[in-house]
Amino acid sequence: MKIIKKLVKYLIIIIALGIFSIAGLYIYAYFSPKLDIKNANQFYIYDDKEQLVYQGSGNNEWVSLDEMSPYFIDAVINTEDKRFYKHHGFDYLRIIKAMYNNIRNGSIVEGASTISQQYIKNMYLDFGKTWQRKIEEAFLTLRLETQYDKDEILEGYLNTINFGQGNYGVMNASQFYFNKDADELTLEEAIILAGIPKAPNKYNPVTNYDACIERAKVIANVLLNNQVIDEETFNNLFKNKVTVYGKKSEDSLNMLMYYQDAVYKELESIEKIPDSLIESGGIKIYTSLNMEAQSLMEKTILEYMKDDKMQVASIIVNPKTGGVMALTGGVDYAVSQYNRAISSQRQVGSSIKPLLYYAALENGMVSSSTFLSEPTTFMFSNNQNYSPANYNNKYGNKNITMAAALSYSDNIYAVKTHLFLGEEVLVNTAKRMGLKANLEPIPSLALGTCELNMLDFARAYTTLASGGYKRELTFIDKVVDLEGNVLYEKDDKKELVLNESYTFILNEMMTSTYNSAFIDYNTPTVMSIASKISSKYAVKTGSSGTDCWMIGYDANTLMMVWNGYDDNSEMKVSDGNISKNIWVDTMRSLPFEKEWYEMPNNVVGVPLNAVTGEQSNDPEKTTIFYYVNGSEYRDFDTETVYKELYSDGKDT
Numbered sequence: 001m002k003i004i005k006k007l008v009k010y011l012i013i014i015i016a017l018g019i020f021s022i023a024g025l026y027i028y029a030y031f032s033p034k035l036d037i038k039n040a041n042q043f044y045i046y047d048d049k050e051q052l053v054y055q056g057s058g059n060n061e062w063v064s065l066d067e068m069s070p071y072f073i074d075a076v077i078n079t080e081d082k083r084f085y086k087h088h089g090f091d092y093l094r095i096i097k098a099m100y101n102n103i104r105n106g107s108i109v110e111g112a113s114t115i116s117q118q119y120i121k122n123m124y125l126d127f128g129k130t131w132q133r134k135i136e137e138a139f140l141t142l143r144l145e146t147q148y149d150k151d152e153i154l155e156g157y158l159n160t161i162n163f164g165q166g167n168y169g170v171m172n173a174s175q176f177y178f179n180k181d182a183d184e185l186t187l188e189e190a191i192i193l194a195g196i197p198k199a200p201n202k203y204n205p206v207t208n209y210d211a212c213i214e215r216a217k218v219i220a221n222v223l224l225n226n227q228v229i230d231e232e233t234f235n236n237l238f239k240n241k242v243t244v245y246g247k248k249s250e251d252s253l254n255m256l257m258y259y260q261d262a263v264y265k266e267l268e269s270i271e272k273i274p275d276s277l278i279e280s281g282g283i284k285i286y287t288s289l290n291m292e293a294q295s296l297m298e299k300t301i302l303e304y305m306k307d308d309k310m311q312v313a314s315i316i317v318n319p320k321t322g323g324v325m326a327l328t329g330g331v332d333y334a335v336s337q338y339n340r341a342i343s344s345q346r347q348v349g350s351s352i353k354p355l356l357y358y359a360a361l362e363n364g365m366v367s368s369s370t371f372l373s374e375p376t377t378f379m380f381s382n383n384q385n386y387s388p389a390n391y392n393n394k395y396g397n398k399n400i401t402m403a404a405a406l407s408y409s410d411n412i413y414a415v416k417t418h419l420f421l422g423e424e425v426l427v428n429t430a431k432r433m434g435l436k437a438n439l440e441p442i443p444s445l446a447l448g449t450c451e452l453n454m455l456d457f458a459r460a461y462t463t464l465a466s467g468g469y470k471r472e473l474t475f476i477d478k479v480v481d482l483e484g485n486v487l488y489e490k491d492d493k494k495e496l497v498l499n500e501s502y503t504f505i506l507n508e509m510m511t512s513t514y515n516s517a518f519i520d521y522n523t524p525t526v527m528s529i530a531s532k533i534s535s536k537y538a539v540k541t542g543s544s545g546t547d548c549w550m551i552g553y554d555a556n557t558l559m560m561v562w563n564g565y566d567d568n569s570e571m572k573v574s575d576g577n578i579s580k581n582i583w584v585d586t587m588r589s590l591p592f593e594k595e596w597y598e599m600p601n602n603v604v605g606v607p608l609n610a611v612t613g614e615q616s617n618d619p620e621k622t623t624i625f626y627y628v629n630g631s632e633y634r635d636f637d638t639e640t641v642y643k644e645l646y647s648d649g650k651d652t
Helices: 002-031 070-080 092-105 115-122 131-147 150-158 170-178 187-198 209-225 231-235 256-269 291-304 349-362 402-408 411-421 423-432 443-447 454-465 500-514 527-532 573-589 638-645
Strands: 042-046 052-055 282-287 311-318 323-328 370-373 398-401 476-481 486-489 538-543 547-553 558-564 603-609 622-628
Touching: 052 256, 070 115, 070 150, 070 187, 070 209, 115 131, 115 150, 170 187, 187 209, 209 231, 256 282, 256 291, 256 323, 256 476, 291 311, 291 323, 291 573, 311 454, 311 573, 349 402, 349 411, 349 423, 349 443, 349 454, 349 500, 349 538, 349 547, 370 402, 370 411, 370 638, 398 402, 402 411, 402 500, 411 423, 411 443, 423 443, 454 500, 454 547, 454 558, 500 527, 500 538, 500 603, 500 622, 527 573, 538 573, 547 573, 558 573
Parallel strands: 042 282
Antiparallel strands: 042 052, 282 476, 311 323, 311 558, 370 398, 476 486, 538 547, 547 558, 603 622
16 A cells, blocks of 8 residues: 555656646747747758759748638648647647557557647758657747747748648649639638648649549548538539649759759758758758759650659769769659669669779789680589679670670670689779778679669769769758858869779770670670760660669760669560660760860870780771780780689689
């Protein structure tokens, strides 16, 4: 009995302390500086010409609750926060219910955020989900609730919600979608608008009318259950198509939001940016985005991507700065917000081979070094064997040059080179070029069986494209507050990590992929688009059963394209033409100067047979091989050395 009395006593004390603590927090919040809810969290994104391309809030037309349709207000409250006028910022009953349902289902299936909490999140650049951020948001919710009455909070919230298509606030959205003021909305129009904020790019009637109406019907059902509308009204809703005034602009970019997501991701990592922009008013973000490049890239992608299920990712980089000028992580952001360019990991296939061949040049091989191209089984000391095959089982059955191996993407040559150098060499070279992924030193690494992220892979390729300088790839050049004070400015650090002469030789070698001199027992991998390549580029393709890559660059522009299926469905051989054509059509249309690399003073060129590396009298079979001065006299037959190291050319 005494134990029970003690427990009751402790419980009363705990409850009392809790009440006093909560009361103290509310009192402290009340006397804290008043939040400026009309001017908080304005953020603007600018392109490389300092033209505004996106704004997070601000410049939205602020209207009072009296100037909004009662239908709309009822729809929002009943859908998002039924007890809005009864709680003080947090709906504890709803929190308990949500916790119970989430525990019962073993996953998060229900949230409990109130309109006040959502409003605070809207006034944040809400990057993180850390406990510190959640605590900050909770305290700001207390400040909001103690400093403003419910109508003021609701009014502010409805004037700052994102309604998609660049519209913030109910008045802007009403005028855009229905060509009328917010107090003139019909019940159907009001319900449609109330449904958009859950996923603005998916549920707005311009982007996806059908999904929008399905969402509106869910809200209508909530209004029926809450007795806001009667059954007859409910049954008569959405029988006819609702007239939508807003039109998708002809120059609207379906993929631009992927770039914006990448900007936010980078912004999150910049320590100099305040966690909360409520007090500071907002920021201006100046980026490397080139709108012409972004537009051309999107236009070309849509021209070739006809399969509704196939996806794409693409990136365009300025090798001289590391600035990302254009990016997409999918075909249509409204359909899928998953950003494949910055989040997914895909097999890169033979597109890893230029990294391998740079390592070969650096370790004594030359562009005319030869290996025997024939079916080969590699035997290892642990009784394991590896039998890679060339595409379509095409082999020269003769010694071929490194340039020819790169042109045909010969797998036997690549694995022999990889093992000849030692498997750690490619791993270390890729890391030096800036690749952050952990590569496994295995024989198949030479064929790109690793899965890499596009942005990470582009970092390594940019090192080749820049002539050997490693840079961090960035989206943001500068961040300032609304007063013009610089909060962050990009540090254009670069580090020379590759030999400039070998880099030049490799880049020249990569033009073999569309050089007709290499047409022999096999055909260069991008010969099918050679007639469309109007300037000199270093080019490489890559493929697995589920992925197609096309990568090419000159001194001013690097572009990568990937296409494939999210569920790793098998690709057809012809699917590789999609990424090739997207690349070539975009690259030749870009407004940037076409610039090739200046040949270093210690590099010389020698005309030789493209495939064998021997002296040639046939101009159609001859191409220029480049060497560091003196190495042109080196023994080019690497196969002979290979046989000396191993028992024969077929067993390792």
